[in-house]
Amino acid sequence: MDNNNETFTQDLSGEEHNGAVFGMQLFMREQCPMPDKELMTSVMQKHLGAVLNYSYDDGFAGFSALEYKTRFNGKEIPPSLLITKCCEAKPETIDAFTRSQMWSCPDHDRVLSECRYQVVATDLLGAALSASDRADMLMNFLEALVELYPTCEAVYFMTSGKMFMAEDIRSHNIPRESRFIYFAVNVRFFKIQDTDDMLVDSIGMSTLHLPDLQYHFHSLDPNPIVNHAYNMLSYIFENDCPIKSGDTIDGIDNGEMTMDVQWGCHYEESMVQPKREVIDICAGRFASGDREY
Known part of the structure; x- marks a missing residue:
């Protein structure tokens, strides 16, 4: 060396x-x-x-x-x-x-x-x-x-x-x-310029050959989304990521995770650098972009 x-x-x-x-x-x-x-x-x-x-x-x-x-x-x-x-x-x-x-x-x-x-x-x-x-x-x-x-x-x-x-x-x-x-895993927050859209993503899970997360949304307080991301990252780590494209997970209502709201999951390439595989989590009626899941 x-x-x-x-x-x-x-x-x-x-x-x-x-x-x-x-x-x-x-x-x-x-x-x-x-x-x-x-x-x-x-x-x-x-x-x-x-x-x-x-x-x-x-x-x-x-x-x-x-x-x-x-x-x-x-x-x-x-x-x-x-x-x-x-x-x-x-x-x-x-x-x-x-x-x-x-x-x-x-x-x-x-x-x-x-x-x-x-x-x-x-x-x-x-x-x-x-x-x-x-x-x-x-x-x-x-x-x-x-x-x-x-x-x-x-x-x-x-x-x-x-x-x-x-x-x-x-x-x-x-x-x-x-x-x-x-x-070692960071959860980041971005506001999309000239729109009401926001993005929360994680970076660092690829070190363990596990996927990062991505949320593209509007009209929600980002702080519960960040907490949701950390909860999901812990679940992915502890269970060797059982989530598949098309699965749903508990979403957020009034700032709290609840089984009454289900958000869809889909594997895709990250929107923000560095390019990596992420699980994109569709925040239901608060989701931004063109999603069908």
Whole structure:
């Protein structure tokens, strides 16, 4: 691996949304050294169980996550977890469109202007894991990272554009099975210019080879739609997405989910970048666009 993590970061931030790539950027004010090898191994073991440190130098550290197994070329092997050295960050590459959807970190502009250094972390071969195993491994990895780097101020999830203050991650009490949806999947909101239409969508589920969601609607308060999306994402994750095109799900009436209102589902390509498969949820008489389901 290149000792300069700039190329690594660019690779992770490309428009590849088929589950193969998952990256996190840890932002900090000052450059910091790579933690001691023994400390890194100890903290990784604390959060991930048995690990094997197979590489450690001034460029990056690599660990095999031995508690998780994938099959590659007919062989059962553990995925790898990679951590780069701390290098100068280029927060200006995170555009205004992405920043506008960082609802979980209202202070993101200050963080990105003041924190000029970063550590990049990702997994390798993790895409071959089941959705639940990969989500569990990545969130355990996240918790290890914010412990290993106490000067980290914020973590940016590169596949979803979501950002959290590191202290919020260190002190969270989110249930284990809910961590990935909470931290790594973003639910975005858009108003369609020159119309009364709105759009809510999610981004980040493709990391687990699961579909994102999309709602194109009008005349509804978007806040219950956002809550509906998070409830549906949790259902999809916990049940390995049993939803098929043509199915219906509980909709919203007076701001609450109810069985009395049924909304249709259909798989299609997303309306908003990045292009990816989504379940488009038709909000009945509040749906916008030309829908027959």
